[in-house]
Amino acid sequence: MFVNAPQAAGPAAAPDPDVSAVAALDEPTRRRLYEHVARAPGPVGRDEAAAALGLARQTAAFHLDRLAEESLLDVVYERRTGRSGPGAGRPAKLYKRSARQITVNLPERHYELAGRLLAQALEESEATGEPTRTVLHRKAHELGAWLAEEGADDDVLGLLERYGFEPRGDGAAVVLGNCPFHALAREHTQTVCGMNLHLLQGVLQGLGEGGFEASLAPRPGHCCVRLEPESS
The missing domain is CATH 3.30.1380.20 (Trafficking protein particle complex subunit 3)
Structure with missing residues (x-):
């Protein structure tokens, strides 16, 4: 017969990071945030993203950080005031689209x-x-x-x-x-x-x-x- 008998179960295979990244985008709010950041001409801050999509800042921050954890977004720190040195304030946490390429087999192949x-x-x-x-x-x-x-x-x-x-x-x-x-x-x-x-x-x-x-x-x-x- 073509198909071999099932083998004894071994250690679970490590999750495919590309599949995990695609799954992260299945959440509608997260996908909207990703698309907003991807289209932006420069890095986007939490407040800016929240205002653009009509979200609470905490919600935007949660999903932006999740996208960063999946390497779909890169995090950079910049001072938006243009000042530097003492008194210039802390750099803002900003997000931009990652250069990572994701490969998932769609449509299905066998x-x-x-x-x-x-x-x-x-x-x-x-x-x-x-x-x-x-x-x-x-x-x-x-x-x-x-x-x-x-x-x-x-x-x-x-x-x-x-x-x-x-x-x-x-x-x-x-x-x-x-x-x-x-x-x-x-x-x-x-x-x-x-x-x-x-x-x-x-x-x-x-x-x-x-x-x-x-x-x-x-x-x-x-x-x-x-x-x-x-x-x-």
Whole structure:
């Protein structure tokens, strides 16, 4: 079977700092503050940010510091009075957009899944002499059926959503707004789209979903596979 048995649990993986940073922006007030600071021509103070967004100073300070903790904003200290030396007052704590780049895999991709299928097909083909593409299609179909079995509580749309295909209704048909194997499909279209077609045929068969049939229908901005109402 394609999927290995679960391994014994080890130490928990360290949280991905990029995911943590994106999650921090999910809070609406925090996101508004980040966008305000990012658009500003220079560093922004707490009072200025609070006044611009109609927030209490304490609220603005809390969220600005949280953004700084996630390295989404940098903290700098400047004297806004223009004076220096004794009597000039303490430098103000200001915020500016960080130079940090955040990389999160959106839309969803599953290149490891494709890589394992391709490797298995190559190895079995070398061992048996069966054409590699034939083996790949069979393995993809088997995997689709296994995914359907594991997600038996889902309907076809729910299962495809879970694995990143972004299904959308198109009349009586279903189009897939995202290809989880996008970069591979762009460079190796025939191989990857054929694999994808058999994967989704396996899903439909595994779910006992007789209402749709999968077919290749490449369109810009969509997965190469489309689900059409099953012909009578």
